Amino acid sequence: MDTNMRKGLLYLTPVALLIVIFFIVPVISMFHLSFLEWSPTKANTFVFFENYIDLFHDSHFLQSFGNTLLYTVIVTPIIFFMAFFFALVLRKNTGSNVVYRVIFFIPFTISFVAASYVWLWLLSDTYGILNYVLLKVGIVEKPFNFFNEQFRAMMAVSMMIGWKTQGFSMLLLLSGMAGIPNEVYESAAIDGAGRVRVFFRITLPLLRPTIVLALILSLAGSFRAFDQFYVMTHGNPLNRTMTLLMYINRVGFEYFEVGKSAAASVAFSLFLLGLSVLQLKAGRYGRD
Amino acid sequence: MKKIIIAVVLLSLTCALFANGGADKADSVELRIWNRNALMEGVVKMFNDQMEAEGKDVRAVFEVIPYDQQVPKFMAALSSNTAPDVYSLDLVQYPYFLEQDAFAPITKQYESLSFKDALPQGNIDVARKDGEVYALPYELDLSTLLVNMDILREAGYDKPPATWEEYIEIGMAVTKDTDGDGNIDQWGSHLLNSAGGNMFWGLPYLWGNGGAMIGPGEKVTYDSKATREVYQLWYDMVHTYKMAPESSIQSDFNAYNMFISGKLVMYHGGNFNLTSLRTDAPEIDYEIVPIPSNTGRHYTFGGGNLIGITSQSKDFDAAWSFIEYALSEEPLVEVYAKDYGLLPRTDLFDNKYYRELPRMMAFVDILPMAKTPISKNYNKIYDPLLYYINSSIRGELSVDEAVTQGARAIAEAMED
Numbered sequence: 001m002d003t004n005m006r007k008g009l010l011y012l013t014p015v016a017l018l019i020v021i022f023f024i025v026p027v028i029s030m031f032h033l034s035f036l037e038w039s040p041t042k043a044n045t046f047v048f049f050e051n052y053i054d055l056f057h058d059s060h061f062l063q064s065f066g067n068t069l070l071y072t073v074i075v076t077p078i079i080f081f082m083a084f085f086f087a088l089v090l091r092k093n094t095g096s097n098v099v100y101r102v103i104f105f106i107p108f109t110i111s112f113v114a115a116s117y118v119w120l121w122l123l124s125d126t127y128g129i130l131n132y133v134l135l136k137v138g139i140v141e142k143p144f145n146f147f148n149e150q151f152r153a154m155m156a157v158s159m160m161i162g163w164k165t166q167g168f169s170m171l172l173l174l175s176g177m178a179g180i181p182n183e184v185y186e187s188a189a190i191d192g193a194g195r196v197r198v199f200f201r202i203t204l205p206l207l208r209p210t211i212v213l214a215l216i217l218s219l220a221g222s223f224r225a226f227d228q229f230y231v232m233t234h235g236n237p238l239n240r241t242m243t244l245l246m247y248i249n250r251v252g253f254e255y256f257e258v259g260k261s262a263a264a265s266v267a268f269s270l271f272l273l274g275l276s277v278l279q280l281k282a283g284r285y286g287r288d
Numbered sequence: 289m290k291k292i293i294i295a296v297v298l299l300s301l302t303c304a305l306f307a308n309g310g311a312d313k314a315d316s317v318e319l320r321i322w323n324r325n326a327l328m329e330g331v332v333k334m335f336n337d338q339m340e341a342e343g344k345d346v347r348a349v350f351e352v353i354p355y356d357q358q359v360p361k362f363m364a365a366l367s368s369n370t371a372p373d374v375y376s377l378d379l380v381q382y383p384y385f386l387e388q389d390a391f392a393p394i395t396k397q398y399e400s401l402s403f404k405d406a407l408p409q410g411n412i413d414v415a416r417k418d419g420e421v422y423a424l425p426y427e428l429d430l431s432t433l434l435v436n437m438d439i440l441r442e443a444g445y446d447k448p449p450a451t452w453e454e455y456i457e458i459g460m461a462v463t464k465d466t467d468g469d470g471n472i473d474q475w476g477s478h479l480l481n482s483a484g485g486n487m488f489w490g491l492p493y494l495w496g497n498g499g500a501m502i503g504p505g506e507k508v509t510y511d512s513k514a515t516r517e518v519y520q521l522w523y524d525m526v527h528t529y530k531m532a533p534e535s536s537i538q539s540d541f542n543a544y545n546m547f548i549s550g551k552l553v554m555y556h557g558g559n560f561n562l563t564s565l566r567t568d569a570p571e572i573d574y575e576i577v578p579i580p581s582n583t584g585r586h587y588t589f590g591g592g593n594l595i596g597i598t599s600q601s602k603d604f605d606a607a608w609s610f611i612e613y614a615l616s617e618e619p620l621v622e623v624y625a626k627d628y629g630l631l632p633r634t635d636l637f638d639n640k641y642y643r644e645l646p647r648m649m650a651f652v653d654i655l656p657m658a659k660t661p662i663s664k665n666y667n668k669i670y671d672p673l674l675y676y677i678n679s680s681i682r683g684e685l686s687v688d689e690a691v692t693q694g695a696r697a698i699a700e701a702m703e704d
Contacts, residue, residue, distance in 0.1 A: 040366035041388045041599070125535050126546060135471065142471055147538045148682070234482065236538060237682070238675050253360040254667040256384055 033262035051263035064247035078162040083169030105167035116231035119160040150240035176210025320372035330623040373601035383664040393420035406635040423596030425632040455580040459531030476531035483674040496581030511695035559630040576650040590658030672697035
């Protein structure tokens with residue numbers, strides 16, 4: 001091993017150590033825990049696949065997985081289309097557009113918990129400002145309840161998340177749009193291409209890698225949903241908005257079934273791993 | 289020779305230094321105290337001052353544990369052998385941690401207390417196992433009904449409800465559309481919008497109706513006529529008597545805000561609301577009463593914290609000296625009573641701070657009504673119950689179905 005190689009390895013050591021301590025060891029520990037009946041003070045019992053069998057017989061696990069999928073299906077297009085619309089509208093570098101970009105990006109800097117509480121206050125049917133306005137304008141005859149039905153509650157949370165996170169996707173798409181050479185648009189204009197044709201034949205294909213990246217990020221974020229549901233619905237009505245992470249938290253720290261909670265985390269990780277492979281393939285497709 | 293002398297001097301100095309350091313280490317005791325209630329910091333400071341004044345080398349260090357973290361943090365600390373010396377933990381969590389041998393017995397110390405009869409026995413029972421006592425009541429939370437008397441008097445009633453019949457009558461009388469826009473903006477009462485809430489305020493309805501969730505020997509006794517009547521009452525409050533909004537079963541329903549803004553007349557609250565009500569709504573004249581009962585016997589959920597010495601404490605005697613001090617008159621009155629916290633010792637209720645707020649004295653009568661469910665599976669019970677209670681209120685399950693299935697869910701949780 002030459003000196004440069006040794007130096008390089010030396011420089012990498014701190015980061016490698018951090019990754020081992022804070023990522024690899026916990027992941028291995030999670031796998032290990034998932035095969036145990038765990039106790040904080042007594043000897044742990046090796047139970048083979050019992051936690052996994054329990055897990056797949058638990059209707060709440062399957063329900064929370066379904067809820068998370070449903071939420072992802074709802075929220076991902078909301079974030080994407082909002083971001084795409086604003087990116088298209090604000091793509092030109094004018095002074096007012098820069099101000100609007102900042103305004104639309106600001107919600108992204110707020111924490112999920114704070115944003116959830118703000119929206120709870122807005123949407124409440126007993127003291128919410130939105131219902132007050134809807135009633136005064138005469139759009140509804142009685143206060144509209146946003147949280148008493150699964151789809152409505154999912155939509156309410158999704159709208160909040162769309163408002164909060166679209167600014168980041170918008171910036172990604174704007175940077176992607178800025179990367180498209182102007183000459184391409186000029187050539188299209190000379191060839192007589194209209195706006196719609198330019199959008200579908202130039203903007204969209206050249207933006208594909210950025211679109212894939214924006215979708216990957218929002219998809220990964222929505223599968224990890226926790227704070228927004230914990231604050232806004234607490235899994236209600238009737239556990240129909242309980243996400244997978246809420247389930248893992250509940251089983252581990254409320255029911256003290258740490259082994260089963262670890263098994264759910266392993267199953268979830270494997271699912272996300274599979275999803276990541278698909279996403280990577282999609283990303284490669286985007287670059288082709 | 290010179291080198292030898294220098295070496296000897298250095299060696300002697302090093303030995304002296306280590307010997308001194310070792311002596312310091314052997315004599316000084318640092319106690320780690322955990323509590324979700326930040327008021328404990330004041331007690332810790334007073335304890336440290338007292339220790340210093342007595343010339344004892346004992347020092348307590350306090351860490352406030354957020355409510356949501358009190359179980360995971362303790363589990364992690366126990367598994368890594370870094371548990372605190374003293375922990376004031378939510379009492380419903382004790383059965384599980386006692387089974388895990390997480391606390392040390394303090395029976396002898398408890399028996400020697402001069403004020404032991406002034407401590408609520410129901411709460412102590414939660415921390416009993418195999419004839420030993422493992423923790424003592426420290427912070428108390430009692431479930432009650434807070435009633436806006438201004439609105440009650442306007443409606444022609446001069447006292448809060450005691451029975452279900454009075455509760456319904458008053459609830460219907462005060463529920464109204466005050467601004468004439470066709471929508472109710474003042475509600476008589478409300479339902480309970482969380483799993484914990486259904487236990488804390490919901491169980492006193494059941495106990496007061498002669499029912500119980502769990503009987504002796506952890507036998508599930510939930511599937512009963514008494515439970516059905518309670519479910520029916522809650523259903524009727526929304527659909528028949530229309531005195532409670534259906535949305536009050538949702539987690540976003542903020543009953544406290546509605547109470548302080550006069551939009552809710554009978555609010556399920558407790559002693560923990562008194563401090564904030566003094567600043568949030570000093571103009572409201574309210575009375576504190578037990579949850580209405582159908583049988584004449586009223587109950588309250590005896591919640592709060594129990595304080596105990598963990599089994600991993602390095603110095604049991606010092607840890608007990610902290611608990612003994614924390615339960616003495618000065619810290620309890622000057623820290624907790626000053627903040628209108630409910631004291632665990634009834635013999636200290638007659639203090640200068642409570643005399644300033646006579647409403648506190650209502651708890652003297654309510655405290656003996658306290659009851660606490662004891663089960664290591666408590667946490668597993670309340671989520672399914674929320675599901676069945678809400679299913680019944682939303683009309684998705686009949687009362688019969690909800691109670692039968694709810695009882696089955698409790699039995700399954702108890703079997704684990």
